[in-house]
Amino acid sequence: xxxxxxxxxxxxxxxxxxxxxxxxxxxxxxxxxxxxxxxxxxxxxxxxxxxxxxxxxxxxxxxxxxxxxxxxxxxxxxxxxxxxxxxxxxxxxxxxxxxxxxxxxxxxxxxxxxxxxxxxxxxxxxxxxxxxxxxxxxxxxxxxx
Numbered sequence: 001x002x003x004x005x006x007x008x009x010x011x012x013x014x015x016x017x018x019x020x021x022x023x024x025x026x027x028x029x030x031x032x033x034x035x036x037x038x039x040x041x042x043x044x045x046x047x048x049x050x051x052x053x054x055x056x057x058x059x060x061x062x063x064x065x066x067x068x069x070x071x072x073x074x075x076x077x078x079x080x081x082x083x084x085x086x087x088x089x090x091x092x093x094x095x096x097x098x099x100x101x102x103x104x105x106x107x108x109x110x111x112x113x114x115x116x117x118x119x120x121x122x123x124x125x126x127x128x129x130x131x132x133x134x135x136x137x138x139x140x141x142x143x144x145x
Contacts, residue, residue: 001060001061002059002060002061002062003058003059003060003095003099004058004059005056005057005058005059005068005096005099005100006056006057006059007054007055007056008044008047008048008055008056008057008067009048010044010045010048012044012057012064013040013041013044015057015064016040016044016055016057016067017035017037017040019067019082019084019085020035020040020082021034021035022082022085024085024088025082025085028113028115028116028119030111030113030137047069052071052072053069053070053071054069054070054071055067055068055069056068056069056100058092058095058096058099060092060095064084065083065084065087065092066081066082066083066084066087066092066093066095066096067081067082068080068081068082068096068097068100069081070100073109075107076106076107076108076109076141077106077107077108077109078108078109078110078111079097079100079108079109079110080110081093081096081097081110083096093118093119093122094122094125094126097122097123097126098126101126101142101144104144105144105145106143106144107141107142107143107144108128108141108142108143108144109131109139109140109141110123110128110139110140111137111138111139111140112137112138112140113136113137113138114133114136114137114138115136120138120140123140123142124140126142127142128140128141128142129141129142
């Protein structure tokens with residue numbers, strides 16, 4: 001099995017938009033509105049030109065299966081992630097997080113809706129601890145030196 005976490009490129013926009021607009025993804029996202037193609041293309045351009053936001057795609061045997069974004073949030077690297085609806089239930093979110101965190105240090109943050117039990121379970125499995133709860137969101141933190 002070949003596993004690769006690679007930075008996105010512009011041509012990934014369509015698969016990322018499909019994943020982002022998945023019904024389950026929207027329900028568990030902080031911002032729940034459906035994303036238009038125009039809005040998404042602007043976002044992709046902003047990410048590709050940014051020094052503060054990185055988006056990666058996890059590929060397994062050359063097949064895109066998940067994505068993870070990091071961005072600076074106060075003193076943390078905030079992470080947001082999504083597994084393709086076609087590949088959920090295979091523990092790929094744990095693989096995604098493990099591959100992303102491999103060799104990295106810093107303070108990481110995941111903001112997760114309290115009802116998103118699978119995501120909460122995954123971050124806990126990866127070593128994140130609940131720091132606080134605000135307005136229905138759990139702030140899960142991982143500090144790595």
